[in-house]
Amino acid sequence: MALDRSDIPNIADLARLAIAENDIPQYQQELSNILELVEQMNAVNTDDVQPLAHPTDAVQRLRADEVTETNQREKYMQCAPAKEEGLFLVPKVIE
Amino acid sequence: MEWEVVIGLEIHAQLATKSKIFSGSSTAFGAEPNTQASLVDLGLPGVLPVFNKEALNMAVQFGCAIDAEIGKVSVFDRKNYFYPDSPKGYQTTQLHHPIVGMGHIDITLEDGPDKGVTKRINVTRAHLEEDAGKSLHEDFQGMSGIDLNRAGTPLIEIVSEPEMRNAKEAVAYFKKMHSIVTYLGICDGDLSQGSMRCDCNVSLRPKGQEEFGTRTEIKNVNSFRFVEQAINCEIERQRDILEDGGSIVQETRLYDPNKNETRSMRSKEVANDYRYFPCPDLLPVVIDDDYIEAIRSHLPELPDQKKQRFMDDHKLSEYDASVLTASRELAAYFETVAEKCGDYKLATNWVMGELSAAMNKSDVSIQACPISAEVLGAMLLRLKDETINGKGAKTLFQSLWEKQSDDVDALIESLGIKQVQDSGAIESIVDEVLANNQAQVDNYVAAAEDKRGKMLGFFVGQVMKASKGSANPGMVNSVLKTKLDEKC
Secondary structure (H helix, E strand, O other), X not given: OOOOXXXXXXXXXXXXXXXXXXXXXXXXXXXXHHHXXXXXXXXXXXXXXXXXXXXXXXXXXXXXXXXXXXXXXXXXXXXXOOEEOOEEEEEOOOO | OOXXXXXXXXXXXXXXXXXXXXXXXXXXXXXXXXXXXXXXXXXXXOOOOOEEHHHHHHHHHHHHHOOOOEOOEXXXXXXXXXXXXXXXOXXXXXXXXXXXXXXXXXXXXXXXXXXXXXXXXXXXXXXXXXXXXXEEEEEEOOEEEEEOOOOOOEEEEEEEOOOEOOHHHHHHHHHHHHHHHHHHOOOOXXXXXXOEEEEEEEEEEEOOOOOOOOOEEEEEEOOHHHHHHHHHHHHHHHHHHHHOOOOOOOOEEEEEOOOOEEEEOOXXXXXXXXXXXXXXXXXXXXXXXXXXHHHHHOOOOOHHHHHHHHHHHHOOOHHHHHHHHOOHHHHHHHHHHHHHHOOXXXXXXXXXXXXXXXXXXXXXXXXXXXXXXXXXXXXXHHHHOOXXXXXXXXXXXXXXXXXXXXXXXXXXXXXXXXXEOOHHHHHHHHHHHHHHOHHHHHHHHHOOHHHHHHHHHHHHHHHHXXXXXXXXXXXXXXXXXXXXXXXX
């Protein structure tokens, strides 16, 4: 499946990536190539193959329900560009 | 045209674990912002989630309680979306392989034309996922504040089949789920703190039509009353549109309880594209039959079982049993009262009667009830052993409610409501009353025998009054009858 040129800004928007207008044809080509690869794989008959959620055969290990973290707010907030009253500040998210 | 309403609910219940689903941060409610947000919860690079064993246990308990298939292999997926209260850029959830598969619950309507009717509602699935943080939109220099304490709190999302046909059924379903998760102790059920939230999917179709109409989803309704109101006003909105020949737009809406209306939430026309894929940081969760059976065999008594036991063992009516088992706290209170006084019938009458009325009047919940179950039980024991009579019990109840004391026996003394059981004392009051009411005595003697029963009531009233309500009414009755019959 080849992507239209108009799909690219949409995909970039979902990924929150800013892309330059003149880079669009290149992304269109590369992403289409990836989809083409997937299409090749789709052609393989997988009727008797169990879907694989993870490449290793291991299963999830479980953690005991204990509080092991302490308050490190001041440290963790050091890298935040804007903060107030213990809150991270972000551009306003509602209209 | 006659319309049929179709409702399905998605209920989010916060699991009552001590720590978060994928990190060792505390889940306690009400802490200072961001003091319970670890590197994992903040979505910083280079960290790995580790799944909380207790969250798994609780989800499996829930599955067993609704008689569901349990997913022996469940898989976590990433649901990708951008919102600042979800700093990872995705929510870890379960899409294709949830921990709980198809199950069911039975609901009973509390009022309306179908009161008492039981209906089975199938539960499509329930999956584990993480809660998001909170955005605060007050003015912080024109920005939004983010508190990530809640981010990573374990949730189960319980998805019903679209099998409810009116708002009352939806409320009954939500209440039943609330009762099941609180009986299990896997959720504190505190709706005011958001421990349980409900999304309501509502659509209409012409009666008899098989195909569903276009639905809307009302997000995050957080009280039983609002579920009913929100659904009813959405039904009305959709009916108006359809009857005017319009069509329903599939969208998420918000309920505004102040205006009693729903309104569209997203102005964006682009449909959400969540790009789900299996989370590479988490491996499949594999459990076996032994594990599931061990949980199943340790389930606590559930509301339906308790209700049946109250009916079978203690002869409660179905209605009384339903009301008394609806909440775990009320059921526990009632059982303590009943055991303490040794009389389930008496306990039922007082908990459903006097106590419920007092709680309604003062608008307090059973948790905040000023009379403890032990004290009410002790009071009813004194009623049962005839230390006090029914009138004295009401006086005593009022004093206990006003917290004058918790000592039932001392209050009986100080209120002077101890029942007079001394037959000599009762006889002398009776003699006095008869002497003071000669005219009524003459009427009694002259009356036909079948009329006398009713006339006796007057004398009983007078004697009770003369004894300030403290005489044993049974004894008063029999002494009066003997003395009056002697005169006939």
